Amino acid sequence: MEYRRLMDHANLVLRTVRPDAIRLALENATVAIQEMSAILDMDYGLTSTNSCAPCSSNCAAGCNVTGAGKCDKCNPGYGPASNGSCGPCSLNCAAGCNQTGAGKCNSCDPGYGLTSTNSCAPCSSNCAAGCNVTGAGKCDKCNSGYGPASDGSCGPCSPNCAAGCNLTGAGKCDQCDSGYGIAPDGSCAH
Numbered sequence: 075m076e077y078r079r080l081m082d083h084a085n086l087v088l089r090t091v092r093p094d095a096i097r098l099a100l101e102n103a104t105v106a107i108q109e110m111s112a113i114l115d116m117d118y119g120l121t122s123t124n125s126c127a128p129c130s131s132n133c134a135a136g137c138n139v140t141g142a143g144k145c146d147k148c149n150p151g152y153g154p155a156s157n158g159s160c161g162p163c164s165l166n167c168a169a170g171c172n173q174t175g176a177g178k179c180n181s182c183d184p185g186y187g188l189t190s191t192n193s194c195a196p197c198s199s200n201c202a203a204g205c206n207v208t209g210a211g212k213c214d215k216c217n218s219g220y221g222p223a224s225d226g227s228c229g230p231c232s233p234n235c236a237a238g239c240n241l242t243g244a245g246k247c248d249q250c251d252s253g254y255g256i257a258p259d260g261s262c263a264h
Contacts, residue, residue: 118142130159148172166194181206198227216240232261 118126119137127142135147144158152160153171161176169180171192178192186194187205195210203215212226221239223229229244237249246260257263 119144132160148176152176153178164193182210186210187212200228220244221246234262 117136129137148160163171197205231239235247250262
């Protein structure tokens with residue numbers, strides 16, 4: 075009996091309310107539900123006063139351990155900053171910076187190597203194989219016609235060099251052109 079009375083009342087209300095008012099009420103309710111859903115999806119942590127507040131942006135795992143405004147683990151492309159939040163990794167970063175921290179990098183994109191501060195910088199010019207092993211400004215393997223210099227970069231081989239200078243180094247030669255021989259300094263001479 076109670077159910078029947080409630081249904082009659084609901085039908086009366088629906089007949090007396092304008093359809094555009096119902097539509098507006100439904101739209102407002104939908105927006106409110108979406109806003110509440112977004113708030114519930116956010117990760118929260120405790121503040122120093124034991125209230126709840128949002129974690130830092132770019133958090134992958136909330137802030138239950140570190141606290142509000144901070145982050146337990148950062149999203150890919152971000153690393154831990156000194157204030158406990160997450161900041162972007164260095165430019166040209168291949169493997170993120172969760173180990174090294176924001177503004178730094180674990181390893182670099184091809185053509186870039188790590189600097190002493192764990193950021194990424196270009197390899198030496200005339201580099202054939204990048205500089206992930208040797209570091210920024212240096213080279214793991216030189217292009218043809220170039221060899222390793224004492225500073226780790228690539229320098230040109232000696233003139234009249236037939237086989238390059240990857241073994242002997244920049245300014246020298248592994249094997250000279252016909253009619254030339256290897257001089258005491260490693261270059262090619264008549």
